[in-house]
Amino acid sequence: xxxxxxxxxxxxxxxxxxxxxxFERGYPRTVRFLLSTGVRSDLAEEIAxxxxxxxxxxxxxxxxxxxxxxxVNTIAKNLMRVDYRRKRPTEELSEGAAVxxxxxxxxxxxxxLAYCAPGDRELLQQHYLEGWSSSEIAPRLGISPVSVRxxxxxxxxSLRLAMGLRGAGLPEAA
Numbered sequence: 001x002x003x004x005x006x007x008x009x010x011x012x013x014x015x016x017x018x019x020x021x022x023f024e025r026g027y028p029r030t031v032r033f034l035l036s037t038g039v040r041s042d043l044a045e046e047i048a049x050x051x052x053x054x055x056x057x058x059x060x061x062x063x064x065x066x067x068x069x070x071x072v073n074t075i076a077k078n079l080m081r082v083d084y085r086r087k088r089p090t091e092e093l094s095e096g097a098a099v100x101x102x103x104x105x106x107x108x109x110x111x112x113l114a115y116c117a118p119g120d121r122e123l124l125q126q127h128y129l130e131g132w133s134s135s136e137i138a139p140r141l142g143i144s145p146v147s148v149r150x151x152x153x154x155x156x157x158s159l160r161l162a163m164g165l166r167g168a169g170l171p172e173a174a
Contacts, residue, residue, distance in 0.1 A: 012065070013059055013060050013062075014059045014062065014065055014068065018065065019055075019056055019059060019068070022068040022069065023052055025069070026052075026068065026069035026072060026073075027048060027052060029069060029073070030048040030051060030052065030069070030072055030073055030076050031044050031045055031048045033073050033076065033077075034047055034048060034076055034080060037077075037080065039080060043083070047076050047079050047080050047083065048076055050076075050079055051072050051073070051075040051076035051079055052072055054075050054079075055068065055071065055072040055075055078133075081131055081132075081133075081136075084131070109129070112124075112159060112163070113125070115159055115162045115163060116155065116159070120151075120155045123137065123141075123148070123151060123152065123155065124152070124155060127148075127152060133145075134146075134148035134149045134152070
């Protein structure tokens with residue numbers, strides 16, 4: 001316990017110059033990260049700026065100065081999810097809204113989900129297709145985020161067995 005306290009005391013808060021240097025290197029990477037998720041370029045810039053601003057405000061929480069870019073990208077990802085969820089229910093349908101162009105093979109996803117029980121199917125859809133984190137799903141199910149990740153792991157293991165996919169790459173739970 002004494003060593004944990006000693007470690008906490010040795011973590012230094014980033015100075016303004018250190019954060020500025022990290023921002024200069026990391027901001028373009030954060031924008032590219034957001035663009036890779038399919039976000040419009042203007043929104044990617046806005047979210048990246050907000051993430052770096054929030055990172056500055058919360059920099060005392062950063063445990064490793066070398067991980068500032070990864071940390072800010074996580075903030076950006078969470079801001080992107082919040083923005084997506086906030087806008088999703090209010091978007092109006094346009095004429096092209098019925099056209100679905102997913103990044104995945106819908107027949108393969110349908111085949112995989114057919115192997116699942118309804119509750120498992122809903123959990124997989126929320127996490128992998130809608131992008132919900134285990135922390136966001138947990139309150140809805142009345143369980144801890146760790147329990148959500150364990151359930152996702154067990155569902156993936158049972159799917160691998162059912163489909164005969166030893167070690168096949170289903171994504172990890174977040």
